[in-house]
Amino acid sequence: MTAQRNRSQQRIVKLLYDVNRPLSAQEIYVELRQRETPLGLATVYRALESLKLEGAVQVRTLSTGESIYESIDRDQHYLTCLNCGASLPVKDCPVHQLQEKLETSYNFQVFYHNLEFFGLCENCQATHHI
Ligand SMILES: [Zn+2]
Ligand SMILES: [Zn+2]
Structure with missing residues (x-):
């Protein structure tokens, strides 16, 4: 099964690979903004949900209940x-x-x-x- 990734998903996958550390959706939103490739927060959440089900990102839930995402290649x-x-x-x-x-x-x-x-x-x- 090969899923077609849209541009938002590609940006997030690349960001997670580049930073090489787990980030929350909020942090992904901030990082993308700093890299001048901004995405809306709702778009970030939507893209992460698809990437998760594709097995393109790892997700982990912290004791605070917050989900953090990390590159699958790490x-x-x-x-x-x-x-x-x-x-x-x-x-x-x-x-x-x-x-x-x-x-x-x-x-x-x-x-x-x-x-x-x-x-x-x-x-x-x-x-x-x-
Ligand atoms: Zn210690
Ligand atoms: Zn392992």
Whole structure:
């Protein structure tokens, strides 16, 4: 299935790839404005909804209920510190093979996966002895 992407969708996909970090719809709106390729906020939401169902963007919901979007071409995982909020990128994807296995076993087309690790960073371990 190949979906035809309109210009708004292309701009968002390119932006997410360029910035290489997760952005909320609001932040995407602001970033596009700064790059002088503005889109209306409603257009941003509509484009993100289509891109999500095409598997062209990754979406993750924060504890605040806000959705953040990230490029599909960046298979990136993080170690998140619960104390200071530091987010350390993990070098390799540890579940790449699992994804392929699941696709075969369940005949499910997997677009992307979420995997996050939570705990204390090196600095915070030093100051928060258990
Ligand atoms: Zn920390
Ligand atoms: Zn991964």
